[in-house]
Amino acid sequence: MTTLQPFEPIDLFKANNVNLDILTENFPLEFYFEYMIIWPDLFFKSLEMTVDPECKHNISGYMMAKTEGKTTEWHTHITAVTVAPRFRRISLASKLCNTLETMTDVMPHEVNFIDLFVKCNNQLAIKLYEKLGYSVFRRVVGYYNSSKDGYPDTLKKVDDNKDAFDMRKAMARDKNRSVRPDGRNHKCYPHDVRF
């Protein structure tokens, strides 16, 4: 019983059931605020209507996204889409992605495509995104490198645990410019994905 609601600042107090997850990043308050300020409508949550609101955990997941780029590169970027363990495997992440698509395909955003980064070895997530219509556009070598790993100095050395796939879904107005069947063979550096 999910309703879609704007993510409010005080929701951050109630999201431990989502955010205590080992794979979920917890950002500084300022980072969340930046998203709320610059892209106020692209930070939203799925709220479970049957969970007692007195209990702090009625948020089942959330989407944090932004719009960026210029001309043909104008697009929506999914920064975080995450779902509480209790509400996994019921297509909630898909629902959040679809809602984002609904919102940014129209005014005032009218983006050309939506993109996201996913670790090359995260097969489960890649499958999910493919099911939603995303495809690999390019491989970002060393995207998840730690400071110890340093910045990649070649595109020849690939590592599924350190590289990201830049996956894109084209909107109709993009005319499939953001889709290429051989996306996995196109490699780039992390600085190439900054807009």
Next chain:
Amino acid sequence: MSEKIQEEILGLINKSSFKQCYIRLAQLQKQFPNALYFKILETYVKFKQSPSKFDYIKLLDEPFGLNGTKITGDTRSLEFLHNFFVELGKYDEALHVYERGNFKFPSYELSYHWFSKALEDSNYNQMSKASLQLAKYCDSGNLPKRVYYFWNAISTLAVVRFQESTLPEPKKIILARLARQSLLDLKPFENVQEIIAYCLVLDELFPQSKDISEEIVEIAFVNFDTSVNLYLKNFILKHAKLLNSPQKLFEVCSKLIEKGLDDYELIINLIDASYKLSTPQEEVKHWIDKNLGDSRNTRLARLKIDIVYTSSVSESSLSYYLSKYHNKPCCSIDLNHYAGYINTDMFKNVMAKYDPDDKDLIHHCNILELKLVECDSVTDYIKFSETLSKKSITDYSSCSKFVLEIVKNICQETNPDLKDILLCITILEKYQIKDPHNFGTMCWLVVLYMYLGLVPDAYFHFSNLKIKNVQTDSMDYMIFTRFSTLFPNKQSEFYSKTFHEHNNLYDVSLANIPKYIQVAFERNSYSKILGMLEMRDKLMKSYTRWIKTLENLQFSRLCNDKRGNLLQKLHGDWRSLEMTENLSFSDNRDFSILDNNIARFLNRDGILEYVNLNENSILLALTRELIIEALPNGEKTEQVSALLEKLPSDNFEEHLNNNLTEVESMSFQIFFEIYENNGKELGNLISKLMEIPINTKKNWKISHTYLTKIATLKTLDSLKRIKDKEVQKLIKNSLKELRGCCDDIFKEYSNTLVQAFEELHNGKYSSLLKELGSKPESIKNIKNSLLSIQKNVRNL
């Protein structure tokens, strides 16, 4: 230059070099005879030199107060005056200087400063005034004039939502009309944020009426022709319902759904509207399926349709939902909501159809949570434990439900037996190996170790939770409540790293929030501003923040450290609270992570008693620290008097006992006695403090009682005000006596733990542990942990 001068003067004040201050200021005033700034600085020096002799009326109120004679437009003077008034607790005067400055020396810059200061001070009334002033400047600043009317509307909304008590009804009506009219004059609105701001004004500043609802629905609904916004969806839905027109409700819900919003709130309202419009049941089902396809919401909608049309859930609808979700963890949450409309026998039969052999773990958990079968946690755990080895490491197993059920059943007893606690720890430690990222079980391990007072072990698991940033505010209560009397160890990572790192949320992020809100205004993010103001308020008043601050002060007393900076910060934080016009605390602690019915664990002698603090406890701790601060001077302070007035006079002791532990209560009475009665009964009270047994309870209360006594006595020992030789001797002897028995107390506790642990091997629990495959490990770790606490405590 002025910043340097101010820094120089403040530096001299801090060193109490007042003579030099005056010499320097005299030089400056000679150099700049017309500069008001240096005169204000001089007044401040007079205040700092002798606060009690400072003639506030003559030196500050008469020239710069609410009816002051001097007005300045100089921003550095205004800022200094503002901070000076704030330091004196004169919050109205602090912003009034800006207001007056604006009227005599109107400028965009000054109005902007006024607005920013009002925002910093959480004074939404002044923000509202300042924003209207800003709107008077057409070409100044970077923003078009129209935005300031939106700033005004949002500020007015903030007053009404958060500080309504400051707003008399007639003024509220005027401000509401002003906000609405100002925005109406700006039509057509240029973006969604402007529409949201206007809808907020109509929704929150005006009484509910058909006209208001119609206007909101109209203005918000038309926007959906070209865009999709969740705030507007909420406005439309709320007000379409208030219009009491099923036709309209159906129209808006259907349009929003057709836009692609799979939203259960829209769906149930569409069903209600359809029913009232006498739309056939099958037609509604068909409409939903056609427009939303197959989803959890649409399958649940079948149940809702049944209930609305026939008052009970049909087997086919139940089967339709269960066929896909019987073994998903959301199932019990969804269906418990409708359980009253589902025939239990039918429910059992349909559920059984999908897992006749009861082999699916999640299916089984669902039937337990739906209360379709009786729970036997041990049997269930044994039955499903092999699934733990097959799951992916990053997944969480529902087996934790059985384990936690066993733990919670044991822990809901008051004064749980040590053996029981060790049993729970053994089970959970073993479980954690198989389900390493399960935060539910990890949190309970933290609680169990904290109950035993074994903070290093609790901290180990707490660290594994990787709590950071804003999470700290809702989770730190687990290990930092009463930390000064549980594990006051400066060298430990617990304090030297985590405590300080986690305080960045308050020291850095909270301090940054006004700047972010200002940016939100400037970027027209009107929909988020009220929420950001609320967030700031909740962080300022956070239980965790105040508990940690007050514990840190007690920790400093325990170590005989200087507390000047901590106290200065405490006063600043308290002034921020006073400025919000609502002196209260905000309980942001997340107990739901442990259980949805936490009250059963929080009672006296319960497993969570150590975190059982409330608003009264925090106020008492604050009063205690302010009393201790005031004691050396032997003078009563207005601040303490105001806080003491909040305490009940007739059942004072009862109030203390209800909100503090026994030893905390006695400690409070001791300081209160010195403050109120010059310590007439001090000797008697110290004897009573010493009589409180330390090791009656074999748990966290051993360290807590011992260290609260030590902290109290060390504070008394440092008070030069206590002149009575007998009492002085009593304090020293008591300290000596306590320190003398420290090792024995901890050794005895350690032996008791060892004994309880050995009983786990032999008693009734040995077979249970065997069944669960949780062989108790060595007690060595626990003993070492206790020894490290003992060493730490012994040195204080």
